Amino acid sequence: MSSGTPVFLAACRGEPVPYTPIWIMRQAGRYLPEYRAVRAKVSFEALTRTPELAAEVTLQPLRRFALDAAILFSDIMTPLQGMGIELTFEPGPVVREPIRTRAAIEALRPLAPEQDVPFVLETIRLIRAAAPRNVPLIGFAGAPFTLFCYLVGGRPSKEFEAARAFLYSDPQAAVRLLDHLADAMAAYLGAQAAAGAQALMLFESWGGLLAPPQFEHFALAAARRTLSALRSRGVPLIYYLNQGSALHERLAALEADVIGVDWRSPLGTVRRVLGAGKAVQGNLDPAALFAAPEVLEREAERVLREAGGQPGHIFNLGHGIWPHTDPDAVARLVDIVHERSARGEPGA
Amino acid sequence: MSSGTPVFLAACRGEPVPYTPIWIMRQAGRYLPEYRAVRAKVSFEALTRTPELAAEVTLQPLRRFALDAAILFSDIMTPLQGMGIELTFEPGPVVREPIRTRAAIEALRPLAPEQDVPFVLETIRLIRAAAPRNVPLIGFAGAPFTLFCYLVGGRPSKEFEAARAFLYSDPQAAVRLLDHLADAMAAYLGAQAAAGAQALMLFESWGGLLAPPQFEHFALAAARRTLSALRSRGVPLIYYLNQGSALHERLAALEADVIGVDWRSPLGTVRRVLGAGKAVQGNLDPAALFAAPEVLEREAERVLREAGGQPGHIFNLGHGIWPHTDPDAVARLVDIVHERSARGEPGA
Numbered sequence: 001m002s003s004g005t006p007v008f009l010a011a012c013r014g015e016p017v018p019y020t021p022i023w024i025m026r027q028a029g030r031y032l033p034e035y036r037a038v039r040a041k042v043s044f045e046a047l048t049r050t051p052e053l054a055a056e057v058t059l060q061p062l063r064r065f066a067l068d069a070a071i072l073f074s075d076i077m078t079p080l081q082g083m084g085i086e087l088t089f090e091p092g093p094v095v096r097e098p099i100r101t102r103a104a105i106e107a108l109r110p111l112a113p114e115q116d117v118p119f120v121l122e123t124i125r126l127i128r129a130a131a132p133r134n135v136p137l138i139g140f141a142g143a144p145f146t147l148f149c150y151l152v153g154g155r156p157s158k159e160f161e162a163a164r165a166f167l168y169s170d171p172q173a174a175v176r177l178l179d180h181l182a183d184a185m186a187a188y189l190g191a192q193a194a195a196g197a198q199a200l201m202l203f204e205s206w207g208g209l210l211a212p213p214q215f216e217h218f219a220l221a222a223a224r225r226t227l228s229a230l231r232s233r234g235v236p237l238i239y240y241l242n243q244g245s246a247l248h249e250r251l252a253a254l255e256a257d258v259i260g261v262d263w264r265s266p267l268g269t270v271r272r273v274l275g276a277g278k279a280v281q282g283n284l285d286p287a288a289l290f291a292a293p294e295v296l297e298r299e300a301e302r303v304l305r306e307a308g309g310q311p312g313h314i315f316n317l318g319h320g321i322w323p324h325t326d327p328d329a330v331a332r333l334v335d336i337v338h339e340r341s342a343r344g345e346p347g348a
Numbered sequence: 349m350s351s352g353t354p355v356f357l358a359a360c361r362g363e364p365v366p367y368t369p370i371w372i373m374r375q376a377g378r379y380l381p382e383y384r385a386v387r388a389k390v391s392f393e394a395l396t397r398t399p400e401l402a403a404e405v406t407l408q409p410l411r412r413f414a415l416d417a418a419i420l421f422s423d424i425m426t427p428l429q430g431m432g433i434e435l436t437f438e439p440g441p442v443v444r445e446p447i448r449t450r451a452a453i454e455a456l457r458p459l460a461p462e463q464d465v466p467f468v469l470e471t472i473r474l475i476r477a478a479a480p481r482n483v484p485l486i487g488f489a490g491a492p493f494t495l496f497c498y499l500v501g502g503r504p505s506k507e508f509e510a511a512r513a514f515l516y517s518d519p520q521a522a523v524r525l526l527d528h529l530a531d532a533m534a535a536y537l538g539a540q541a542a543a544g545a546q547a548l549m550l551f552e553s554w555g556g557l558l559a560p561p562q563f564e565h566f567a568l569a570a571a572r573r574t575l576s577a578l579r580s581r582g583v584p585l586i587y588y589l590n591q592g593s594a595l596h597e598r599l600a601a602l603e604a605d606v607i608g609v610d611w612r613s614p615l616g617t618v619r620r621v622l623g624a625g626k627a628v629q630g631n632l633d634p635a636a637l638f639a640a641p642e643v644l645e646r647e648a649e650r651v652l653r654e655a656g657g658q659p660g661h662i663f664n665l666g667h668g669i670w671p672h673t674d675p676d677a678v679a680r681l682v683d684i685v686h687e688r689s690a691r692g693e694p695g696a
Binding site: 156158159161164165166167168169208209210211212213214243245246247263264265266269285286287288290291292295302318319322324 | 504506507509512513514515516517556557558559560561562591593594595611612613614617633634635636638639640643650666667670672
């Protein structure tokens with residue numbers, strides 16, 4: 001680790017670190033009473049569009065816990081609103097006119113981040129000015145196929161039938177839409193890096209709904225298009241894939257520094273499949289935060305042990321933290337991860 | 349294959365068959381206009397409780413398609429209603445009083461199928477009297493952990509947070525409830541076999557939400573309890589696991605003849621992991637039925653090729669058929685599977 005490089009950034013690059021860094025997906029969120037206090041006064045959408053408030057809730061978990069990274073508070077659908085797509089949060093995103101025709105796809109305009117989502121970039125600048133120097137800020141976007149699921153489906157769904165059927169019924173049009181989204185997210189994340197984001201993450205929440213050939217042809221090709229465009233930014237790139245157990249071998253060649261892993265795939269298996277060139281991030285079951293302290297400790301140690309230690313592991317949950325989680329369990333988890341990994345004896 | 353043994357049953361037992369048998373999960377359902385015509389007159393719940401109607405909709409797809417098996421029309425929650433649990437279908441099952449305390453678990457009574465669900469057994473007798481002799485009837489139940497998800501959670505959910513947290517917060521009580529459900533489903537399936545069901549299937553829709561250690565300790569242990577009790581019935585046992593990509597190696601020792609595989613796990617990989625003792629069932633993506641005919645053909649051939657042919661493969665979708673599917677696509681699929689597999693050149 002270069003002197004002065006934050007532990008999280010060094011771990012993303014596979015450099016040696018003194019302990020395993022940890023942050024928590026959705027760490028700024030409803031499980032925190034101070035977050036709920038802000039939300040009592042303002043809608044979710046207004047919160048994502050008001051830089052002072054979005055920066056405040058981003059910083060809230062850093063005051064409570066010794067987390068090693070911050071992540072921008074926003075929503076994956078926010079840049080699509082900037083592109084002229086009308087949607088509401090009920091609380092999941094509902095698109096007023098789902099996109100299912102070639103005409104609707106061709107009518108989409110590119111994203112111009114400084115004009116379309118200036119409040120996101122301002123939020124990033126505010127966070128950077130206020131966050132501790134050793135806690136880097138992660139910018140993020142939805143992966144193209146995950147956005148595609150909402151745009152085509154129109155609303156959250158267990159199976160995203162409409163989006164998955166569209167891949168088969170009009171594959172050329174599907175690729176057009178995915179390419180469009182990939183380019184928009186590359187512009188969006190590039191602007192986030194220019195505004196100060198020190199790592200960039202793509203959330204592929206629904207790519208794991210696809211069989212491997214469709215995943216590779218549609219979701220992964222689009223994610224690759226986004227990530228390739230960002231390589232020159234010089235910041236670590238993270239690709240989180242939910243339900244990826246059958247898909248990790250396809251990620252070995254992806255231009256990401258870090259693969260985020262859901263709670264179902266043992267990290268040792270994933271690291272073997274990915275090879276030495278990539279770090280992994282994850283993957284405690286969010287449900288484990290409801291366990292008795294000694295069980296939580298055992299489960300956290302299991303994740304550290306399966307990851308095989310450093311270099312190349314960033315601790316996280318395997319999915320976003322649940323709203324009913326006790327914040328004290330998060331505090332315990334952060335301590336366990338830091339202490340055990342610093343001793344270099346995970347699971348001992 | 350013994351002379352006269354239906355192809356489906358022979359394939360379940362890993363015996364040689366002249367072609368690959370096929371049936372479709374949810375083949376009796378909303379994609380069929382004749383099913384919708386019945387449902388226009390009667391509620392879903394009434395349909396499951398009226399033997400003449402349940403038998404009729406079970407038989408409907410057999411009149412249209414050359415399917416190799418029938419499956420009882422019912423719902424996995426039906427036997428729980430018989431055990432005194434109050435629930436409604438809205439349309440997913442909603443439990444009036446979710447079970448989250450030890451007292452609620454101890455208050456559950458065992459299932460006595462002949463008293464509690466006589467209409468299911470009568471439905472089976474009616475189907476057997478009317479179905480073609482070469483089309484065996486599959487009885488089914490929900491796997492214990494999948495039922496647990498609905499009972500503890502109270503309603504359908506994407507993540508089943510309450511159920512998964514309960515496994516960590518009170519693992520002993522969770523095992524009590526799972527054992528209770530396992531015994532009830534063993535009694536239920538045993539009675540189905542006695543009434544005439546020629547194969548028995550456990551649907552593990554939500555076990556794949558668990559990390560491997562929790563899957564093994566809770567979901568798989570309970571499924572094993574059910575299946576072990578049924579071994580002496582002499583009918584093939586099928587265990588369908590959704591989202592099972594990280595879990596198949598744990599199924600090799602399960603007392604099931606057939607493992608049902610979702611659309612994300614390549615069948616070749618699954619068969620290698622399971623070993624020669626088990627047949628596999630699956631696993632075309634339900635979305636592929638929305639493709640152009642030549643693409644559907646290519647995808648069906650891919651599944652046949654990945655399965656490696658006979659013995660030991662039953663063709664199916666990897667999940668239930670979707671309500672908007674065109675029945676003509678199902679007819680095409682059945683023909684493709686029968687023709688290609690009889691020629692012995694899948695994917696050629």
